[in-house]
Amino acid sequence: MNKNRSAFKYMIRRTVLGSASALGLVVMMGCSSMTEPSAEQILGYQPEVREIAPAKRQVNDISSRVLDWMGVEGTVSEPAAGVRACDAVDPKLTKYYVVSHPWSIYDLRKGTFEQAMQNLRVQLPKHGWEITKDGPMKSRDKDPQIVAVDRKSHHTLTVEWLSNRAGSLKDMIGVDVDSRCYRAPEGTDIYKEK
Template identity: 50%
Template sequence: MDNTGRGRVAKPSKVRKMLGYTPEVREVSEAEDEVNRMSSRLLDAMGIPGTLTDLPAAAGPCDAVDPDFTTYYTVDHPWALGKADVGNFDTAMENLRSRLPGMGWRITKDGPMNSVARNPEIKAVHTTSGHHVAIRALKQRSGDLKPQISVTLISPCYQAPEGTDLSRA
């Protein structure tokens, strides 16, 4: 990496070695739209009613190769399903267990979180796109926090097209 300040980004020859893949060149808006669509399909797969937080997917730094967010980026989409009947959380998680593989996801973890509450957690990777998701049925939460199903969907690293100003993404 060039460590001279803003613009610290791994050289293209090292990016593949560091990430294990060559990032696809993709417009930020396209990558964000794809993550939003994937989130929608995950919500549908849960198959339970509730209120969705209204946060769209957003680009951020691909820290491994470009911590200053100048050339490479990822798209994160943290969201939650709240105001859902806690009794339906097990149904949502079971639906995900059975439906994710048919949607192209490989489940990498399915079990309790490493926490006092031991809430259920499913982690998966999309086999063709490389997106990762963590889904947690937070039935028991500390303090006044309400139960929810928490989802964090993260894209692989992408390379912004030449001339893209990621600070405006």
């Protein structure tokens, strides 16, 4: 009986010590994996350090070229490119930012919306843009949509011909040009430069 009792105590002590070692290993490993991933790990690329003003100018220039490539004339919405948060890594907009320029063209005086979309299908690839989607939007109205990316600058472009608008709303083409996430230079107050 004593022999069995001693063997039992030894087995329990060994199990407890083994469990404690395993627990220590899990805690140590858990701590190392609890460090936050870097922006590069989250985004899949290293965000370029870039001043805000030139990044906004570049997006405005792209928008201007897109309008030219459409080959139509009409009323264009006024706002210029602005800064928004790079939500994946910095939703509070402290270090990282994206430049975005949503705009639209409506009340055409020359050309048609259909022509504008067709012109983009031809012009975008000629100017280094890859069309990644050309088809109906995922909406009730299934309006035409073109999505493209410039593989060199990594800007993205979404163009939507809103042709089935409710009530007295007129047809228009909505355009959105977006940059990748950039890192603002040290000491930049992003809110002041938005």
